[in-house]
Amino acid sequence: MPLGDPYATVAELKVRLPNLDEVATYDDALADVLDSVSREIEQHCGRQFNKDATATTREYGPDEIYRLREGPSVTQWVRVDDFYDTADLVIESDGTAWMSDAYVLRPRNGVVDGMPGWPFCEVYAAGGAAFGSTVSVTAKWGWADVPAPVKQACLIMAAETFQIKDAPFGVAGMDQFGAIRVRENRMAMAKLSRYCRDPIRVR
Incomplete structure (x- = not known):
């Protein structure tokens, strides 16, 4: 899917909604919901999961170049947006x-915790090379494929x-802790947690 597309289709969403399989009345509304939720997922995770078919250039400044001193040596790397193809x-x-x-890409081989398919998001200086004040990267940005948990979280x-339109005050039900609000979905958040991009704190 190109950058900016929703992470699921209206047809896939209809499967989760009762009595809508053969009804087109709400298709535009469902499409709007999928687009809105997809943008929320990107904001929550700090990244997007579609892909750009052509390589473009993005620039990174000195505030995005990190250094870690280990004894006499200094490791330099720049954290960049996700790109899926070299x-x-x-x-x-x-x-x-x-x-x-002169550089090494990480995660190595696109594998994280034994799971392949991850994009590259860090560029390390290697072989004695050192970054200057700016770094530019020309690449095909995004993920080769939308991860299944991200797609499922989008549908959830x-x-x-x-369905919140039918829930008074946004309340979908009650449990022992009180009101359950539709937007506070632990299952969706759990599916997305592995894909949240945390900032690097070492400088």
Whole structure:
């Protein structure tokens, strides 16, 4: 799916909603809900999960270049937006293009906790290279495929968002703790938790 597209389709959402399979009356409303929830997921996770089919350039300044001193050596890296393909990858620092042996991409091999399919999001200086004041990266941005938990969270939240119109004051029910609000969905948040992008604190 291109950047900006929702993470699920109206047809997929209808499966979760009673008596809507053959009804087109609410299709526009369902599409709006999916788009809104997808943007909420991006804001919550600090990243987006679709992909750009063509490589474009993004720039990163000195505040996004991190350094970690270990004894006499200093490790430098820049945290960039997610990119899923290295075919058209170009790394430049202060206008000078780097050879492939001057940097290392992480996560290595696109694997996190044994799970493949993750995009690259960090560029480490290697072989004695050092970043200047700016870094530019030309790449195909995004994820090769939307992760299944992200898609499921989108459908969960979209179904509840659509049904909230029938819930007085946004309350979908009661439990031993009191009112359950539709937007406070622990299942969706749990599915998204692994994909939240935390800031690097070491400078």
